[in-house]
Amino acid sequence: MISEELGIDNGEENPSYFIDLNWYERSGRSFPLLARACLCPTHRERLTPEDNPDALLEIIRNCCSKVEGFFNARLTVKELIFRLFLTNGDQPLELEEIAERFGEWKSKVSTQTLRRLLDNDSYYGLRQVSTLPQSEDKSPENLTNPPPPSPPSPQADLP
Secondary structure, three states, X not given: OOOHHHOOOOOOOOXXXXXXXXXXXXXXXXXXXXXXXXXXXXXXHHOOOOOOHHHHHHHHHHOHHHOOOOOOOOOOHHHHHHHHHHHOXXXXXXXXXXXXXXXXXXXXXXXXXXXXXXXXXXXXXXXXXXXXXXXXXXXXHHOOOOOOOOOOOHHHHOO
C-alpha cells in the first residue's frame, strides 16, 4: 500500500498520509478493535475484535461506509479523517485531498490545521508517508508483518 512504486509525491507542501497498521502493534493497540466501532450494525454483530485488518478495511469500504450516518458532523475531526482512510482502503491521501473531502462533512479546515492534527496523532495511527523509518520494508505484503530477521554477522564466528 505505501511505497514509492505507487508514484506518491512526498513533497513538503502536500504530504500524503495513511493509517500505519504496524503502529498499532508497536503501540500495544488494536486496529481491529478501533475499526470495529465503524462497522454497520449488521457486520458489528458478525465480527470479532480479532478480525483481519484487511478484511475489516474491505467490509468498511464496500458496505459500512455506504450506510447513512457513517460520516456525520457530530464526529471529531480525527474520527472523520480515520473513517475517510477506512473508506479509501487505507490508500495514501494527500493533505489537500483530505481537506477537500473533509469539507463535505464539516466546515472547511485549513490544510495547516489538518497537517498539525495528522502529524501529532497518537490515537488512530495516522502517519505521513515520508515518516516511515528508512529500514522499514514498505512493500504491501509486509505492511502488517514484521520484517524478517537480519542474517548473522560474519564476525559473530570470530573468537
